[in-house]
Amino acid sequence: MSAKRSTRNSLVLPLIFLSPFLFHYSYGSDSLFPGQSIRDGETLISAHGIYELGFFSPGDSTKRYVGIWYHKLPILTVVWVGNRENPISDSSGYITMDEQGNLKIMDGKGTSFLLGANNRSTNITSATLLDSGNLVLREMSSSGNDIVWQSFDHPTDNQLPGMKLTLSTSSISWRSTSDPRPGNFSFGIDPNGTDQLFLWNRTEVIWSVAVLNGVNFSLVQDATVTLPGDLDGYTFIHHWGSGYYYYTLADSSIITRGFTDHEGRHKQLAWLDGEENWVTFLVKPNEHPCEVPSSCGVNGLCSNDSSVMCTCLFGFEPNVNKHWDSRDYSDGCIRKVQSECMSNGDGFLKLRNIKLPIFSSKDRNLSLGIDDCKAWCTKNCSCNAYTSAYLNRTGCSFWFGDLYGLQAGADEVQDLFVRLAASELKKHSGNLKSCELALINIGIALCILGAFLCGCKWRKAKVRHRKEENDFDCSSCSFATIAACTNQFSDVNKIGEGGFGPVYKGFLEGQSVAVKRLSSSSGQGLEEFANEITLIAKLQHRNLVRLLGYCIQKEEKILIYEYMPNKSLDYYIFDSTKGAELDWEKRFHIVEGIAQGLLYLHNYSRLKVIHWDLKSSNILLDSEMNPKISDFGLARTFGQNENQANTKRVMGTYGYMSPEYAMNGLFSVKSDVFSFGVILLEIITGLRSTDYCHQDGSENLLAHSWELWREGRCSELANPTIGDMHPFDEVQTCIQVALLCVQDIAADRPTMSDVVSMLRCEISSLPIPKKPAFLPARSVGREDFRKHEIHSLNNLTMSIIECR
Known part of the structure; x- marks a missing residue:
């Protein structure tokens, strides 16, 4: 076909008329020239065989349409239809060029339908199907092939x-x-x-x-x-x-x-x-109704993660109360106090993590800053909201009239400023005081430590930082605000019990949040609390949970995280009913996400981080079942050239601890690799490593998995809730990767970079695992350790254990 195309392109224009026989149609060509046609059953094929143009009948229809589809795919997938409103009733149709250079569809009765119009003065045109899927009508002249019409300008679906x-x-x-x-x-x-x-x-x-x-x-x-x-x-x-x-x-x-x-x-x-x-x-x-802008009407705020889908913005109330009581939110919300604009000093309420309303107008002047946007909106009484137009905080976007399509919990970057009457702003200020949810950086943690450990002057530290960096604020959310947003830490709002205290669901600053209230008996003191803030503020990865805010007041220490609607991994894999919701595809997606998160911690974050307490209950799942590693209270940082450290303070969870750490206090990135291997076996088997008991006499999950793998009985390890349709080769690979991760000697274990490559099948031949560490879960601590102090709410997490 390339030889024919080369010959065709070398022909000079007069030959088009002098020797028309040279241009007879050849099946498989990508172009159609004057005097040529293709009939039903014949096609054009783009130069590299990517797209095809011809006649087709969709579904169970007998009508014939001209369309473009993928040439090499086994499934007919039509991406463009040329005569969608003018089908041909039978197979008598053909495509041709008329005398004016227009591309037409003709039927057996002589009726024509214009496909591509030639709007140039010349009548010498050609039609070519490109490898992009674009059908173009070109003017053929000595100056070049100019496009006079293209299908890309007339998209279908x-x-x-x-x-x-x-x-x-x-x-x-x-x-x-x-x-x-x-x-x-x-x-x-x-x-x-x-x-x-x-x-x-x-x-x-x-x-x-x-x-x-x-x-x-x-x-x-x-x-x-x-x-x-x-x-x-x-x-x-x-x-x-x-x-x-x-x-x-x-x-x-x-x-x-x-x-x-x-x-x-x-x-x-x-x-x-x-x-x-x-x-x-x-x-x-x-499936989320909040994605439809009309779900909560005008000025209504929609939340996918709340028991009540729609609420009114602060300063607004339902337009028709009885409708809202019956959960019909279409009437939206109206202002409680009408704007007085310039007469009484309206102001603006800042909303974060809100999907911006639709129907904005934009001033693209890049010299404008957010203060200019505020000044302009303040003077224009019909302007009800504003924000920066661009990520670099330049330009302005304005909203006039009611706000439509507001959604809480979105990952927006720009803040939205909504006009409120001065009296309403005063109420809001009194309710929230200085509470502003924000990403926390290292400065906040240092400020906390300085205020509580070094006795620094809080206010001076705060003022000094704010002079040096405008968007840094050492203030935190008040305890009263946090208590109110969790319904006074009621059991109804309680969503979990972490190793360091209960976790509650709250709704704060327009979004659902998870509130972790540290128990006084948890064993996590100010050092661990500040450590979690310090570390997680520096870590930004899609497989790590985001910390949004904090609160310290007297004995209270509270962390505020993004809300994970699907709870934690252990909630699913150890329950026969919930486990059925995780087929193998979802489980493998979770495995890959955990591996990517650990790889980031070990290799690609600004700090080399060892999590130190990785377990299935610390893997949270978002609305799309994406895994996010959480609970960094015990995490430790390494220099980029450091590989191992030693401690006399052994902390973590039985069943997930690497043997060198549990026995000798040695920890490294390979400690996390060991924990990952245990979690991977739990995901595959649905068995909990910390309370494992098997009739074959195996001491623990690792021993049981090793024995079955060695005997070639890997299929018996897969939990029945995964289903029978899982790819066994992939499951077997994961079992082998898990056993490589839990090998007794740390040096034998792969790095997380190796693990990711193994899971992606980038390593053709996996190493043979050596015997794993068989730590008897029930005897550790009686025979090998002297326990001085254990703080735990779930009998699993240890805070202080010293080696003999």
Whole structure:
């Protein structure tokens, strides 16, 4: 085919008319020239065989449409339809060029439908199907091949990489799987110029891709996910121009597409060769009702993680109380006190972690700062909210009228400032005092230690830091505020019992939070408390839990974390009913996430960190079942060139401790590797290492797993709740990786970098594991240790044990 294409390109234009026989149609060509046609059953194929154009019938329909689909995929996937409203009733159709250079579809009766219009003065054009999936009509002249029409300007229900959506074009769904006519749902740019992508049901916005913040769309990060196999690390690269949006990929060899389906969802899909199918890794809106902007009406705040889905913003109240009582929130909220604007000094309430409302207007002047935005909005009485337009805190976004589509708990970067009457702001200030949820940095921990251990003057330290760094505030949330947001630490709000105290769910500053209240008998003192703040503030990774705030008041020490709606890993894997919710695919996803989190701690964080108390109960699960490592109270840092340390204070949890640490106080990154191996066996088997008992006489889970692996009976280790459809080779690999991690000698264990490579099958031949450490769970401490002090709420976590 390349030889034919080379010959064709070398021909001069007069030959088009002098020797038309040279241009007879050849099946498999990528182009159509004047005098040529392709009939139903014949196709054009792009240069490298990626896309194909021809006639097709969708679903159970007998009508014939001209479409573009993937040439090499076994599943017919149509990405563009040229005559979606003008099908041909039989197979008599063909595509041809008319005398004016227009690309047309003809049926057997001579009726024509315009496919691509030639709007140039010349009538010498050609049509080519490109490897991007774009069908282009070109002007053939000595000056070059200029595009006069392209299918990318007329999208149907798919958006391919490089395809631009403009203010006048959008991706429009089919009516059904058998009917390509334009349906009710469309995806595209807000025509009001707000730099937002919307999904519409006719004229109603049913989902928004948040606001372009100068770098990307602030809610598209959940599309940049890690996928299995060849798609590991797959990411979008967003491009926003003057009135258009498109995306490309870091790896252009990956086959992917955006798709607006006939049921009202926008999806992002990728083709997995190993699966021989499309994998959907982004669906919006999904099962969370808060993604639909109308869920809570105007000025209503929607939360997916609260028992009450909708609340009114502070200073607002339900528009119709009886409707809200019956959980009909469509009427939204109205102001309690009407704005008095300039007459009485309105102010603005700052909201954090809020998905920004839709329908904003934007001033793109990069010289404007947030103070300029406030000044402009203050003077304009119809301006009800503002924020910075871009991540670098320049430009302004303004909202006029009611606020629509507010959602709590979103991972937004910009703060939203909402207009309130002065009297309402005064109430809010009295209620919250100095409480501001913020990411905590090392300065806060130092300030805490200075105030309590060194007797420093709190106020002076606070003022000095604020002069040096404007966004640093050593103040914390008041205990009264934390107590109020957890309903006075009621049992109803209690969601767990950690090793250092109970954990409660609260709702603070517009988002659900997890409140960890340290018990006075927990054994975690100020040092461990400050250590957790210091460490976790420096660590930023998607598989580590985020610390949002803290509180110290007299004997109270409280940490405020992002809320994890799916609790902890042990809640699922050790329960036969809940365990059925985790099939092997989900379990393997969790294993990979834990491994990535540990790899970051050991290799890629600014500090080399050893967690020191890694166990299944310290692995939390977010709404998408992504694992997040938590509880850094015992964690320790190493210099980048340090590999091992020694301590007489052995702390951790029986069943997860490495033998060299439990026996001799030696700890290193290999201590965490050992704990990871234990957790991996627990995930596979559904058996708890700390209270293991088996009828075969094995002393513990490690011994039991070793014996079955050595006897070639790995299949017996997989917990029945995983199901029968799991890939046994992958399970067997995980068992072998786990046994390599729990080997007796620390030097024999792999690093977490090795573990990640093994899980990805990047190492073709895994080492043979040596005999693991068989620590008798019930005898440790009676025969090998002298216990001086044990503080535990679950009889598992030890605080002080000294070796003989």
